[in-house]
Amino acid sequence: MANVLVFTELHDGHVKPVTLEILGKLAGQTADVAVIGDIAADQVATLAKCGAQNVHKLKGANLDKYSPEGYANAIADFIKSKSYDYVFAGATSMGKDLLPRLATKFNAGLASDVVNFTMDGGAFAGTRPLFAGKCLAKVELTGPKPHFVSIRPNALGMTEGLTAGAGNAADVNTNAGEIRAVIKEIVKAASAKVDLTEANIIVTGGRAMKNAENFKILNDMADVIGATVGASRAAVDSGFAPHAMQVGQTGKTVAPSLYIACGVSGAIQHLAGMRTSKVIVAINTDPDAPIFTKADYGIVGDLFTIVPILTEEFKKLLGK
Amino acid sequence: MNIFVCVKQVPDTETKITPTGDGSFIETASIKWIMNPYDEFAVEQALLIKQANPAANVTVVRVGSKKDTEALIPALAMGADEAALVEAGDNLDSYSIAKALKGAIEKTGKKPDIILAGKQAIDDDCLQVPQILAEMLGLPSVSVIVGFEMNGAAVKVKREVEGGALEVYEVSTPVVLACNKGLNTPRYPSLPGLMKAKKKPMATYSLSDVGVSEADRRVKYSGFRLPPEKPAGKKFDATDAAKQKDVVGQVVGLLRTEAKVI
């Protein structure tokens, strides 16, 4: 049995779901959670329900906002006072930035963007995609401990029927040390949508969207089902959507529960970026479009007629 | 001012990846190797800084195997001043690569003011090396940058985070920056640039020259395999206008009852 620390981020005061996915998968190990700053009692309860024994609230000067150095120093400071075998976190924007620096403070290794793992005999062995998901490999860690692991959101899924942990929450004083790279300002994106890489549902438009304005029908559907809208490389290259929306090898690699591809032919680079989605729906006029080879549900038809009907059907289903 | 750019050579995005028979890595024989696309933004940013500070020196550094078409050459052709190659296998882990980069940078005897790299290499997709390198060198870092301004030693960068929001950082050089698409538009290497590139200095080191050994490996990979093919899905014909509503309704129903995703 391993001694594990799970670092969680809060989003609007809520624990990010990936933390709960990780805790669920760690059932059978001793798992603590660390968070920077305060966390509400109901959130501690949620963590406890998923098996968290202790919830360490790391506090100290200069931790009011994220900085790679400050967070890494503070968490390292705390970890040094304990004896964890493993430190886990979500492979989120922050996790990806923070963990490599944190791990290096221990000269330790980091397995990043892991999509599945086992802890047989308390030893981590993970699976992670490489080459934009075109292949998978087993990943193991060696060298000084603790070992660090970041987990791709939505990859593990939630585990049901967990044994609850004690959920003892306590403050810990930590030292953020010297912070040289400081956030001066945060510029919010125009829409407050969930990022593609963390989205649970994604609706993507391809070249067949014809222009940027037509993305409205995708936005309408996305609003109904709480999806984030993406675009294929062909659509981005044609100027229908910004690169931030691009799904695929040179865009974002995504793994939502539901991926709805509208007028996307399914070029190999695109498939590489979304093939690990749990359920794929494809709408295309060409019955032989390669996207159908990856689709769980393929609809042969014109997206401009099908998407509005889908939107109506979703509304009905969800009582909206 | 000394600017370093870390580049990696990776399989072309269109490459079909085939695991080796023993699953220890991928077949590399017929791969077309390109400069990691994100590194092009790093090279371009270095050259933009050099344009504003003509005395600046840009050194490109790569860790990996010798290639038929060397990715350091286009970087030199774009306008970098010199290059260093640390010869190594193509399946090193991030920690070893970062340590080798640190060693190669130190070998030049130049004190880095700015170290630029792509935010990730599109082969192992680890997103680790720039941050590890920064920590090893005791430098601050900002990753996934999409905006850059410089005023003397003061650097202001924009980091892209979830949902497209931007964190605006202020930091002083020396600093490590990991670049994302959108930061700039990389120039093409020109043919005359290519001719000049041949005459620019390129140092070559072995891993042991830069103090890296197998003991530095932290991440071990094995069992390379193709992702499992999904079983064939269900396909519905909705080309007939009269049946469209029924067909779509059926699919939506299945998404709830069978796939349980709505």
Place this chain on the structure above:
Amino acid sequence: MDFSLSAEQREIRELALKFAKNEMIPHAQEYDEHGKFPTEIFKKAWELGLINACIPAEYGGAGFSAIDGVIIGEALAYGCMGMNTSFMANDLALLPIVIGGSDEQKKRFLTPFTQEFKIASFCLTEPGNGSDAGGIKTQIKDGGDHWIVNGEKMWITNAGYADLFVVYGTIDPNLKHKGISAVVVDPKTPGIEIGKKEDKMGHRSSDTRGIRFNNVKVPKENMLGKPGDGWNIAMSTLDHSRPLVASSALGGAQRAMDLSVHYAKERNQFGVPLAKHQAIQFMIAEMGMKIEAARLLVYKSAWLCDQGIRNTEIASYAKAFASDSCMQITTDAVQIYGGYGYSKEYPVEKLMRDAKLIQIYEGTSQIQRLVMAREILK
């Protein structure tokens, strides 16, 4: 014998191909549809040193070999055969100066092309004389302290955008080949009328026009060589330009094959990818075979050029074989794509339209065979 490219040549090819893929392919369809001249792309290619490969290093060029030139030509034609025709026309027009010009003329005419983005036209063909280049009617008369040019030219690439014309005419039609002469003409000279852009089947982005010369005064010092040297200059130019034109057919054929292979692997019919059907496999095998053979001919004809060995026969083999193969391969590409291939939504129908012209210009496939036979039987 060594069939491999040097590291430098591989890098040149990578660079040119990258430009073709990122800057040409994404726009090729649009320029074709609207018959738009690719000024911006042309200029960008020039900035990167991809244009005017024929200019020697001593006049400010990069000093490329003929092999380097065909490597670049193939890559740019891979991006778009039509745009490449405009690019290549610069070389076709400047080659007579490289071959027949004096040192002073090379400095005066070639060097500016290395310092500034400029466009050139090669003016040989006339309304009544295409393949029969010896029958040129345009007159170059001695006007005392200048030449006077009168006549009409047809199918002149880049005519509407050119900064320089190389014009072939005769000082005396009775002298036949021996009267043919070449002069460098400033397109802004009074008396030059440039016709309207031809509405063509393919190569629609390249600018093709007729030009009329009405008592156009040309400085004496603008004649390449002596009066009557024109025919030899033209023939020698063809020896250099045919490998280049052949390389453009090669680039177009390679693109058609790459698209076909990609499509054949992705598109399913009868439950399996097209590539599993033998009928498709045969077409693709044929493509590969022809492209490989064409490439060897193109490289060899350029290599002979670089060695200073007369390449007339091999250059004609290369030009005819590459362009005929390109026609066959692009036609088969449309066949493999089926109905989609015939649609303008997919890129192969354009390739087929573009391929046709390469069998026609710079010496038709039939003229090439005449040249071959003459060389073999002499």
